[in-house]
Amino acid sequence: MKVGIIGCGAIANIITTSIVPEDNCIDIEYFFDKDIERAENLASLAGGVAALDFDDMVDSVDLVLECASPASVKEYAPKVLEKGVDMVIMSIGALMDDEFYLEIEKIAKEHNAKVHLPSGAIVGLDGIKAVAKFGLKEVSLVTRKSPKSLGKEIDVEEVLFEGKASDAVKEFPLNINVAATISIACHKDIDVKIIVDPKVDRNVHEITAKGDFGEFKTITMNYPCSANPKTSMLAALSAIRLLKSFNETISVGM
C-alpha cells in the first residue's frame, strides 16, 4: 500500500520512524507539508519524496494519511476522495461540521473511497461503538491538560470549558479531537469538560458511558509527544495500528 502524508510534524514523524521494513505492506513514499522544509526533512529521513504538487501525490498513492490540521482536512479531503483514494484523518475535529461530514461521506461513497478515523489518544472506543445504538443514555469526557500543553502558567486548576463537544471543537480546534472522535463514534454531541491542571504532566482523558448495557469508565493518561506537547504519543500509535490492520487476515477488538 503506497501512502502519502499531509503534515510532517509530530505525528507524522512518529509514524514514519516506527514503520519498519517488516511492515512491508506499508510504504510511506510521499511527504507533503505547507512548510516544504519539513516535508523535505521527513522525506530524507524516510527515504521518500517531498511532494511539491499535491495532485501529483494523490495520483501516485493508494491512501493519504492526514496529520496536519482541521483546515487541511477541509481543503484536501474532497480532492483525495474524488480520486477514489482512501484517507486516514487525524484532525477529526474537522468532521464535527455536519455539512462537511455529509459532503465527504457523499464524495467517498460516489467514488468508492473509504475514510478511516483512528481511535487516537483514547481507549474505549470499541465499547462506545458497540453500545451506541443499544440504549446508550449518557456519554461524557473530562480532559485534563498540563498548563504547558496549553501554553499557560497557572498554580491552581481551572475549568476552561464545560459544554457540548460541538462547541468545544470551535473553541479548541487543535486540542479536542478526542471529543470529536467519541461524538462521531456514538452519534451524540457528548458532554465535555476541559480542565487545565498544574498537577498533571500528561494528557488525561476520562470517559464515562451509561445506558441499558450498564456503565463503563476509561481513563487514559498519555505522555505527550516531545515534538508537540498538545499531542499524545498514543494518537500516533493508534494510526500505526490502523495502517497495519489493513493487511491483517484476522482482526481483533475492532
Ligand SMILES: NC(=O)c1ccc[n+]([C@@H]2O[C@H](COP(=O)([O-])OP(=O)(O)OC[C@H]3O[C@@H](n4cnc5c(N)ncnc54)[C@H](O)[C@@H]3O)[C@@H](O)[C@H]2O)c1
Ligand atoms: N485524533 C487524535 O486523537 C489526535 C491526537 C493528537 C493530534 N491530532 C491532530 O493531528 C494533527 C497533527 O498533529 P501533530 O501533533 O502532528 O501537529 P504538528 O503541529 O506537530 O504538525 C502539523 C504539520 O502539519 C503542517 N500543516 C498544517 N496545516 C497544513 C496544511 N493546510 N497543509 C499542509 N501542511 C499543513 C504543519 O506545517 C506541520 O508540519 C493536528 O490537527 C492535531 O490536532 C489528533
